[in-house]
Amino acid sequence: MQLYPLFADLSGRPVLVVGGGDVAARKASMLLRAGATVTVGAPVLGPELRELVQQGRVAYRDGAYQPGWQDGTWLVVAATRSRPLNSRIAADGHARQRLVNVVDDPALSSFQVPAVIDRSPLLVAISSSGVAPVLARRLRERIESLIDPALGSLLQLAQRYRARIRARYADLGTRRRFYDWLHDGPVNASLRASQPLHAEQQLVAALARHDESKPQGSVALVGAGPGDPGLLTLHALRALNEADVILHDELISPQVLDLARRDAVQIAVGKRGGGTHTPQETIHALLLEHAQAGRRVVRLKGGDPFVFGRGGEELAFLREHGIACEVVPGITAALACAAYSGVPLTHRDHAQSVRLVTAHCQQSLDTLDWADLARERQTLAVYMGVAKLEEITRQLVAHGRSASTPFALVENGSLPTQRTLVGTLGELPALATRHAVRAPALLILGEVAAQAESSHWYGELLGAVAAKAPALANAA
Incomplete structure (x- = not known):
């Protein structure tokens, strides 16, 4: 082990930062967050450090570096642009037995600043021993995505009630089970929902109970997005890594499921x-069944749970039965398919509104206001409509929508197998049949869809534009 891991308490302790630029400002700000008493020394200060000095948060030594600046300090940070000067600062610090960090120069440093994940009071520090700081930052980003942002609040709450928890659960095994419940159950769920008072009430109620009843489970309604695992939110990834049980839709991609807890x-x-x-x-x-058995359940839905996903029905059912719930939104198909095909859903010149429509069965089609949907200067995003393209086309044209209206039909949006079929409304059923478009596919209809011809960037482009490409090439 090349470095000895150390978390230093600098609260109220003097620290010196030599340098007046952006790097010195970042170091000073981080030290201030740790409660240190910071002095900055440099001939000239940049705007960030000047502001800190004017606010009285940082002391300032004006002029060229002097060894005496280090007297009385606990540690020193050298953040100048001059390596010879940084070497002098480091040598003076080592002679005085100070801990010294020279920014981006491990050879001159006696301590290094790690990449930090801050969920105070929880801190996670990652170091590559100065060999690969970019890798350390990348690892921090990955680990940070797995750590619940509410964890800091939960630890603070547990810290306040630590003595009462120890008194209530003297047996170590029982106490561990209680802490498992605290982390996995309704208290943490309430903190995630920004309900700290309710979370504390639940903790107090649990400590007041005299039974050792089975811990309560919970359900997270999680949107998995359109299929590309890179479009999962951090909250969705965290839920997948904490789940005991995952109930998933058929269209959830294997790549997304691979991210779940093994x-x-x-x-x-x-x-x-x-x-x-x-x-x-x-x-x-x-x-x-699974929530009442004390398990953490994820209901994993394609797209967003509340956009044609029946998430509202499931949430109401669970609330009626007293099950702790949270909802993690996902990127719905209309947003993803449009973006991956280069189609803006709204446009200053062409569309001031977007309509999300489902067409998965005849009953849903019969309830639509076709005259309203046929209006111009709006974009229609039609979900689950592949089997009903002829009916959709017939109704829109019959109610006044021009047969020349552009469309983009996006199959397997955001996946490597994505295909985007473009054309006009009058051609839609025939083109879809010719190219054997299959579900899942989303129909985007309106003037904005024409932009797929020039702005399409992902997957295969089909239709009139693709058909013209060989002719254009021959003409050239």
């Missing part, structure tokens, strides 16, 4: 038109 039970509750179908009542029963 020992989590995965249950497919597929819903696909014309194929397998799990009744909603069965899904409700499974959610309730």
